[in-house]
Amino acid sequence: MEIITSLEQLHSFAAPCVVALGTFDGLHRGHLDVIGTAKQEAEHTGAKLAVFTFSNHPLEWINPAHVPVALVTPAVKLQLLESLGVDVLIDIPFNQLVADLLPQQFLERLSALNYSCLVVGENFTYGQRGVGNVYTLAASAQAMGFKLIVRKLVSNNGTIVSSTEIRRLITAGEVQQAAKMLGRSYSISGIVAHGNERGRLLGYPTANLELVDAYVAIPLGGVYAVRAYVDGGVYGGMANIGKNPTFGDVEKPRLETNIFGFSGDIYGKTLTIEFVQRIRGEVKFAGIDALKAQLAQDKLDCLKFL
Template sequence: MEVYSRLSDIRGRFANSAVALGTFDGVHVGHQQIISRAVACARKSGGASIVFTFSNHPLSVIDPDRSPPLLVTAAYREELIAALGADVLLSVAFDHALLELSPAAFIDLLVDNLRPSCIVVGPNYSFGHRGEGTPEMLADAGRIRGFEVVVPPAVTKDGTVVSSTLIRQLILAGEVAAASPLLGRPFRVSGTVSRGEGRGRTLGFPTANITAAAGQIVPADGVYAVSVSTGDASYRGVANIGDNPTFKGKARSIEAHLLGFAGDLYGRTIAVDFLAKLRDEQTFAGAEELKDQIGRDIAAAERFFK
């Protein structure tokens, strides 16, 4: 998959393209449907499939106080989109110039730079100044300017429309198992392993202390069954999120104990997939009581994996 960050880099390079438009901030099952339809359209027409999105959430410009935390890092989003078969990812910075474009001017931008034969959008897609552009407006322009507009129905789970907002709510509540089918995969936090206080090793359960990528959403405090990818291999594990109230004064952190792992991960970037919440964070009388509970947490995780 080719990746571009500026429209000027892609102008005129592709013709007869199929374009998926959207924020795609979670690449959840609804987003996957839109991108997959664009890929299918491109294969039918013989053109390139292009995912046109933004490197930053539009709300970071429109209303920064309401800009949501990231469901995926930029690198992971790129990986997920590539896995769907897209030929090109165009991820441009959303800025005030784009914000002020009229719907008609935005359509001109699409046609002049991407030369689409097909554009795929979700039913709630909006574009142009104040979000005044609609899928219907895009379809009207397509009939005049020679491109087809495909609008797949919204994806629902148990009667509820899948959305990034809903997924964020579930993750913040610790309901990672409920978020997984909406994402189409487990929720993932990627980060660098840093040196912690070494207390887990002292208790007999060494942990990787993970610094999450800036702006990334983190599940509610508690203990989770997880799968951890170190880059070389994957391990089942147990992760604790919280400020470890048994030892007061500790900053909120993510600590993962990898079952069956022995080695040094300091400085490495690892990925933690959250599979199920095992319990809420608790305060214990001391180190021995905490050690006993960690043993029970590991046993609960092993039962989960079985």
């Protein structure tokens, strides 16, 4: 997959491009529908599949105080797009240069790709202050001679799939519903850090990820059935998000995962946790015996969903 990181790097290819346009900040089912449609068109016409998006959220430039937390890290976003068969990724920063482009100027810049077709969602906007929309785009398509495909917004049980709604579901602990909108389980990745090793003493050793600088949506505190990806393997597990109120010595929330059937040393390694189902909220127990009894029940409950 070729990656273009600035407008100046845009260039034409031997074959025309079909370009999927969008912020694609979550790569949820709505985004996947736009990209999948563009892929079908590219395959049908013998064109290259290009995705045009931004390496940062536009609000970082327009209104930094209201930038939403991410649903996918840049690294995972690249992996997902490559797995979708994208030939060319235009992943440029949204900055003043981009913000000042009028709709027609944006299309003229994009024309360096020699695109034959653009694919967008019906709520797509572009150009200075977002004044361009699917109607102005349709007029430009007719005038400039390219094909335009506008996709209807995707719904899940009557609710429009959107990054905003997915964030709400995740922060409410409704990870199963979030997965239905994402088209995959929500996940968090990080480097395994040393903890206080209390889980080992309780009989449930954990791999710990700090969440303070995660910059992604954090599920509601509590216990979750999860899948853990580490060292090339996939394991079931149970994870807790919170501050360990029974002991009261953790200042900031962390993600602690007991990985079923795994005993290797993974300190300093990358661990990815996929959230399958929230089992219960975080509870302050009267003592260690009560906590151990609950952990045993939590494991049984998690196994039901794995």
